[in-house]
Amino acid sequence: MSRVLLTGASGFVGAPTLDALVRAGHEVHALAREPGRPLDGVSWHVADLLDPDAGSLLRELLDDLAPELLVHLAWYAEHGKFWAATENVRWVEASLALLRAFTAAGGRRAVMVGTCAEYDWSRSEPFDEQAPLRPATLYGAAKHGLHTVAAALCHQVGVEFAWGRLFFLYGPFEAPGRFVSSIVLPLLRDEPATMTAGTQRRDFLHTVDAGGALAALAASDVVGPVNIASGEVLELRDLAQRIAARIDTGQLRLGARPMPEGEPPALLADARRLHEEVGWRPSLDIDEGLDQAIDWWRMRLAAESE
Numbered sequence: 013m014s015r016v017l018l019t020g021a022s023g024f025v026g027a028p029t030l031d032a033l034v035r036a037g038h039e040v041h042a043l044a045r046e047p048g049r050p051l052d053g054v055s056w057h058v059a060d061l062l063d064p065d066a067g068s069l070l071r072e073l074l075d076d077l078a079p080e081l082l083v084h085l086a087w088y089a090e091h092g093k094f095w096a097a098t099e100n101v102r103w104v105e106a107s108l109a110l111l112r113a114f115t116a117a118g119g120r121r122a123v124m125v126g127t128c129a130e131y132d133w134s135r136s137e138p139f140d141e142q143a144p145l146r147p148a149t150l151y152g153a154a155k156h157g158l159h160t161v162a163a164a165l166c167h168q169v170g171v172e173f174a175w176g177r178l179f180f181l182y183g184p185f186e187a188p189g190r191f192v193s194s195i196v197l198p199l200l201r202d203e204p205a206t207m208t209a210g211t212q213r214r215d216f217l218h219t220v221d222a223g224g225a226l227a228a229l230a231a232s233d234v235v236g237p238v239n240i241a242s243g244e245v246l247e248l249r250d251l252a253q254r255i256a257a258r259i260d261t262g263q264l265r266l267g268a269r270p271m272p273e274g275e276p277p278a279l280l281a282d283a284r285r286l287h288e289e290v291g292w293r294p295s296l297d298i299d300e301g302l303d304q305a306i307d308w309w310r311m312r313l314a315a316e317s318e
Contacts, residue, residue: 013037014038014079014080014120014231015039015079016041016079016080016081016082017041017043017081017082018041018043018083018085019044019061019083020084020085021042021043021048022044023085023086024089024181024183024185024186024219025178025181025219025226026223027048027185027223028183029227030054031051032226032228033230034051034054036227036231038053038081038227038231040054041054041077041079042054042055042057043059044056044059044086045059061107062099062102062103067113070113071113071116074114074116077117078117080119080120080121081119081120081122081123081230082114082119082122082124083123083227084110084111084123086103087100087107088100088103091189094151095129095149096149097150100154100155103154103158104154104158107162108158111165112165115166115171120171120172121171121172122166122173122174123173123175123229123230124158124159124174124175124176125177125226126155126156126175126176126178128239129147129149129151130147130156130159130177131143131146131177132145132146133146133276133279134276136278137280138243138280138282139239140239141237141238141239141285143282159175159237163175172233173236174229174230174235174238176238177239178240178241179214179241179242180214180279181216181217181218181222182216182217182218182219183304183305183308184304184308191248191251192251192255192302192305193309194207195255195256196259196306197309197313198262199255199256199263199264200261200262200306200309200310202262203262204262204263204268205252205256205263205265207264207266207269208269208271209249209266210247210248210251210252210266211249211277212279213245213247213248213278214245214280215242215245215246215281216298216301217240217241217294218294218296218301220301221294221295221296221301224292224294224295225240225286225290225294228290228292229286229290229292232291234285234289238290239281239282239285239286241281242294242298243281243283243287246298249266251302252264255306258303259306
C-alpha cells in the first residue's frame, strides 16, 4: 500500500474517498483548512491551498512526507454558485502549485478530479472519454484547462496522471438544492416536491461509490481521463418516483416547474473504462443508495428538531 496525500478530505466526495483509501490499507495524509474526524490510518495537516503564503508550507510538508500518491479533490463547490465563480481560476492556480510541489518531492502518481461539464452537452449518446470537449461554463473550462496543463506537466516529469470525470452524485451531506435532496427534503417535511416533467436522462452515483471508484483509480496504473459514473441511465422522473415511493409524506409534483432553457435532454456516461480497465463497479444499486440517502436525511432532520 502507498502513502497518499488527499485534499478535500472532509467534503461531499472527499469524506467517502478518505474512507475508501483507509479501507484499502493506505497511509493517508489529509490536507484541509481544519482537522477532520479522527480515523485510524489518517494524519491531518492544516493548510489553505488558496493562501498566497501556502507555497512554502506545501513544499516543506511534501518534502517531509514524500507521498507516492496524490488524490486532489479540493475545489470551490458552493451549490448554485460554482458554475460561474471566479474562484475556479484560483483553484486552477492552486492545483498546479500543489502538483508542482508533489512532483518535486518525488511523487509517483497523481489523480485529480474533473467533471462531465467538460464535455459538449449537445451530444445525446453516452460520453466516452474521447468524446468532444466543449465546456459551456467557467467551472467546466477551468477543470478542462487544469487537466490539459497537469497532464502535460506530469508527462514531462515522468509522473503517472489520471483524471476522474465525475457525473451526477448523491448521498450524505448533499447540498439541499441538488436534485436528490431537492426531492427528499420537502417530502420528509410533508411538503410538495416540485420538479420539471423529468424526462431528462442522467447518470447518478452514490458518493460512497464515487469515493470507492477514485480510490480504485488511485491504486491502478490507468492514466488519462476516466469517467466516474455508474454507466446506468435514469430519467429524473423515475428517480423522483423511486424516492417518493419510500417516503409516506408530502407529494411529488411532476411538471410543476418549466424545463430550464437549454437543459440537455441527456447527460450520460460510458463507464466501460472504469469497469474494465480500472476493474471497479458500484457496490450499491440505485434503490440501495436511495435508501441510505433518505435514512441519512431522516436522521439529520430528527437531530435538527431536538
